[in-house]
Amino acid sequence: MTLNEKDRLYLDILLESLEVCKNYRPKLGRGGKKGYSLQEFREIYGDDTFYSWMGLDSPLMYAAHKAAGGMTSIYRQIGSGCEKIFRVALRDNLNLNDEDTKWSYTVPGTGGRTRTLHLDGRIPLAKLDDKNRHSVVLNWIHRSSEILEIDSNIRNSLKGIVFEIRQGYKSKDSKRQNADIANAAAAYTKGYLPCAAILSQQIDQDISMRYTAEKWMLLKGITNNSTPHESFYTFMRDIVGYDIAAFFERNKDVIKKQVTNILESLLSTK
Secondary structure, three states: OOOHHHHHHHHHHHHHHHHHOOOOOOOOOOOOOOOOOOHHHHHHHHHHHHHHHHHHHHHHHHHHHHHHHHHHHHHHHHHHHHHHHHHHHHHHHHOOOOOEEEEEEEEEEEOOOOOEEEEEEEHHHHHHOHHHHHHHHHHHHHHHHHHHOOOOOHHHOOOOOEEEEEEOOOOHHHHHHHHHHHHHHHHHOOOOOOEEEEOOOOOOOHHHHHHOOOEEEEEEOOOOOOOOEEHHHHHHHHHHOOOOHHHHHOOOHOOOOOOOHHHHHOOOOO
């Protein structure tokens, strides 16, 4: 696959994820998937005497609801699109198939059932048929294990890497953190090094420290000359063999235009 073909494929994945945000409509705390139009909002809030007294049935309040929820949707869809690009990049550049790049495990659920939990990507050493690339990934795992101060017996048993991909991590949601810590523990029991890849630099320092303390390898969205044990973009270029930072740089105008169009739509009163 040529560079232009990869760009088109990866860009389509991201733009398709963002397309979802265009039609976002606020749910007004009522649940459901469809959301409410401006007319429906004005009927619901206009029929509520107190909200009508307070002037909360204004179209501007609808726009505020739409913008607030839509902003969350943009962040979520950027993360989702980049997660998909990441897996496809692993497949294309490491000669893996789709199943190779996926990883999940089961945990007990209610009523004797089990739940399946998924992480966002995987590099299994055994499936890397290029000896040089195998050696590069293995050396990265061993150095990461040293940085995290993982026991040598565990380090030598690791058979690959599993990833959690995030566009950023601004929330201090303890439920999410606890789930990620459980994911890391499960990864080690299955012989994988867990790696949290943050595509931006937007992560709280306290969260960074907690994740590394729980033996997550943490890569951030650093674009200077950082090592592949610090920067997600250096990791992609030097370890995976694909310069994803250059991809974003080449296509930033198209991506920005899409996001701007979505924001203009979300900030309108219609």
